[in-house]
């Protein structure tokens with residue numbers, strides 16, 4: 519069984535294996551297909567129309583499936599690799615080893631916020647952005663410059679205490695666990711981490727920054743943490759509901775998996791420590 | 794930073810002189826119209842304060858206008874241009890706005906959204922929207 523680990527605990531060899539698999543996926547063109555898929559849903563998921571990947575109950579199962587597909591693509595290159603998670607309640611500064619030159623590289627510098635260090639600096643020749651919202655073809659970041667702070671442990675605990683998974687109208691205005699986690703309302707865990715990293719992570723093409731996967735892996739871990747705290751609660755809506763994915767509806771673009779199929783992550787992987 | 798010192802409001806009178814008519818070109822980008830309008834503001838632009846804007850912010854021309862009809866802007870009912878290029882944007886259920894550049898952060902008005910995008914772009918141009 520694959521174990522997803524806290525990125526802060528990875529050995530140098532594990533970091534290298536992860537980075538090399540990501541770079542190889544990029545070289546093959548597969549990486550950019552993931553960026554495109556994410557952005558396609560970002561553009562079409564709205565509060566009043568069909569919504570699947572974002573601002574919707576299926577935010578969590580959709581990203582769980584998205585991450586699983588990415589992780590399997592990495593494992594086809596190196597079977598030892600699993601997705602690490604970034605616990606931003608503990609690794610909270612630009613000085614974290616996460617942003618080291620041997621891992622994700624550092625903050626953006628100069629005009630344009632260019633990431634100039636590490637394996638994902640465009641100057642290294644392995645990380646040129648093709649699916650992008652503007653003319654910059656290099657990775658950008660503005661760590662901590664977006665006016666948002668990273669969520670704290672208290673913030674996470676408060677969100678995990680919300681008993682109801684989601685509520686009508688099942689969009690960015692909903693109360694409930696999912697939307698407080700996603701961040702369109704209330705405490706906001708997910709959205710503000712995108713803003714804290716800034717640069718590409720602020721955009722619809724956020725998977726251009728490999729930290730996307732580690733952030734969403736943490737979000738996925740928090741979903742599991744919520745499930746363990748609320749055994750009597752479950753995914754909503756259960757019954758067919760206009761414009762949103764109900765428990766047993768298949769999710770686009772894959773059409774081969776439902777939220778119900780994804781509720782138990784231990785069928786696929788475990789976390790080194792439960793939240 | 795005081796925005797008032799870095800922006801220049803372009804007046805309604807200038808707008809009515811027709812300099813801000815947007816034209817969707819075949820490539821799917823939107824540029825300032827020189828060849829005649831195919832897309833026009835939905836209602837008399839600027840009839841209510843804040844409906845439309847046209848200003849220079851940090852040396853970038855930003856424009857916003859209510860829209861109807863076909864295209865990317867049909868959903869949101871509004872279009873923002875930065876140096877003539879359309880910014881993909883979306884309205885939230887609570888009336889706030891997001892854009893493809895600042896997707897995870899909400900803004901109270903299209904003008905605030907446009908200014909935030911200018912800040913994030915840091916001199917870069919928007920990529921053309923897919924048709």
Ligand SMILES: [Cu+2]
Pocket residue numbers: 708712724734
């Ligand atoms: Cu995200």
